[in-house]
Amino acid sequence: MTQRCTVVLSRGQTVHPDRQELEQQLALHLAGDPRCEVLVVPHLYDLNAHGPSLTALREIPGDLVVLAWLYPRATRWILDRQGIRGQVGRTGIDDEDLPAEPARPSGAANDTPADSGASSRRIYCLDLRRDQTPEPYVDTIRQILADAGPAASAEAASTGEARTLDESVKRRWYPVIDYSRCTNCLECIDFCLFGVYGVDEADKVLVELPDHCRKGCPACSRVCPEHAIVFPQHKSPAIAGGMLEPGDLKLDLSNLFGAADDLLGAHDVAARERDEHLLIAGQRPAGPVVPPPPPPPARPADKKDELDDLIDQLEAMDL
Amino acid sequence: MSLVLTFRMGQFEAEFPTDRCYARNHMWAQRRGDVVRFGFTAYAVRLLQDVYFLDWTVEPPVELQPRQEIGSIESKKAESALFAPLGGVLTAFNEQLLDDPSAINLDQYGAGWLFEIRGSDDSLLTPQQYLEHLANVWPVAQKTIKGQLNEP
Numbered sequence: 001m002t003q004r005c006t007v008v009l010s011r012g013q014t015v016h017p018d019r020q021e022l023e024q025q026l027a028l029h030l031a032g033d034p035r036c037e038v039l040v041v042p043h044l045y046d047l048n049a050h051g052p053s054l055t056a057l058r059e060i061p062g063d064l065v066v067l068a069w070l071y072p073r074a075t076r077w078i079l080d081r082q083g084i085r086g087q088v089g090r091t092g093i094d095d096e097d098l099p100a101e102p103a104r105p106s107g108a109a110n111d112t113p114a115d116s117g118a119s120s121r122r123i124y125c126l127d128l129r130r131d132q133t134p135e136p137y138v139d140t141i142r143q144i145l146a147d148a149g150p151a152a153s154a155e156a157a158s159t160g161e162a163r164t165l166d167e168s169v170k171r172r173w174y175p176v177i178d179y180s181r182c183t184n185c186l187e188c189i190d191f192c193l194f195g196v197y198g199v200d201e202a203d204k205v206l207v208e209l210p211d212h213c214r215k216g217c218p219a220c221s222r223v224c225p226e227h228a229i230v231f232p233q234h235k236s237p238a239i240a241g242g243m244l245e246p247g248d249l250k251l252d253l254s255n256l257f258g259a260a261d262d263l264l265g266a267h268d269v270a271a272r273e274r275d276e277h278l279l280i281a282g283q284r285p286a287g288p289v290v291p292p293p294p295p296p297p298a299r300p301a302d303k304k305d306e307l308d309d310l311i312d313q314l315e316a317m318d319l
Numbered sequence: 320m321s322l323v324l325t326f327r328m329g330q331f332e333a334e335f336p337t338d339r340c341y342a343r344n345h346m347w348a349q350r351r352g353d354v355v356r357f358g359f360t361a362y363a364v365r366l367l368q369d370v371y372f373l374d375w376t377v378e379p380p381v382e383l384q385p386r387q388e389i390g391s392i393e394s395k396k397a398e399s400a401l402f403a404p405l406g407g408v409l410t411a412f413n414e415q416l417l418d419d420p421s422a423i424n425l426d427q428y429g430a431g432w433l434f435e436i437r438g439s440d441d442s443l444l445t446p447q448q449y450l451e452h453l454a455n456v457w458p459v460a461q462k463t464i465k466g467q468l469n470e471p
Contacts, residue, residue, distance in 0.1 A: 014372040014393065015419065171374070216376025216388065235391060235398055253366060256460050258344030258386055258402035276388070280381055 003062030003121075005036045005145055009162070010044040010068035010075075013171060018132065019069065025134040026067060027162040035145040036065075038162035044068050044078050045176075045232050046169040053165045054082050063089065063148060065124045065141050072125035074232035074241030077176045079123065081207065089124030091140055173233065174210030175220060178241070181228035188220045188229060191270070193278060193286055196220070214277035222270035223289060324446050326362065326453050333361035336428055340440060341449035342404035344386075347428060348443050354410055355440050358432040359423060362453060366460065367394040370420040375401075375434075379409045383436065392420075407438020 198208030275285035
């Protein structure tokens, strides 16, 4: 017997009629399934840390299936940031974007000190931009429910209706750290001049002041050597937590509408973006960034020094 | 709108009123007192089609460099970053569009205006110059679109 699974439907930010239709269809299809509860919340990224939606999400002990207009990697680390953690649930879709091993707990909780996720429960993240009809999602979720085994009978009574949590949210913009990639090199703290990043008691980097982030600025993500910084709302999939090539989802007309034809490297673009946002904030531009030197090559494992030789000899000695 | 010039995009005939100027990034510009009001041209709207989401990343009043990135747009067919058509002080956005951007499609030369900038409009094009600009960029646009759609 397992705890019942909760399907979380994170609504889109836009008035896109096709998207709203898909959300409604999904809620309708899934709410009738007695094996799961359906919870509808505003857009996951915009939720208030101590609002009703995140509070409700933190209280859910069982498996989660999260449907959002986000790349699965972005969804996972937005939840992690809010102390909502679990094993990576594999769906066979977009799995290549997720960490190979169960996510390393980030340790440093950001918006919340509570860590409700040191459990064996699973979190499955599905990207609603992948299919335009509800059926593929419903099939995937039914498979997840079937694999999870029978739910505890005491909890199995379904109301047949989705639970909708409303809270007023405004569009936010802040980085989300993928701790399965972050090596704590602190490049981001050095680079960001708006004070977004900080460290916890264990000197582990965290997004300390998310609302100090400059809307639209993804520059720190470009300087991160591990590509561990996700801006879920950025138009470039590589920055938004996806692995898809630009254009896989929609046409990008930026070049037609006036983007500079830059063939610049990531650090040049990052410096230009940072300067633009410094100017907007009324500060002096900081100028170019010197890329960090490549990490020193690891010492070859087979290279022995005198001490190694001595140890080898010790073993060979009959003491 | 008295006189209009037209430009053919495939079967579609895009119209450009001659009572205003144009920017190379496919925005029209109309002087209103000390500010210049901008909006998408019929060419831009045809490429975008139904606009679903408009987002600005700067807050007026703000000093803009020419071609500075100022926001993004998402439509049925496309998404794009948006750029300042000229340098100057951005004084206002059309707030009506943030909740419901449909005026961009319904009335792009009127209620669908985007923003106003206080600055020199010397760099803007006349309607005739804009049409010449379109004749140059339309083949490139078609290639870009086909390339992204993986069509031969």
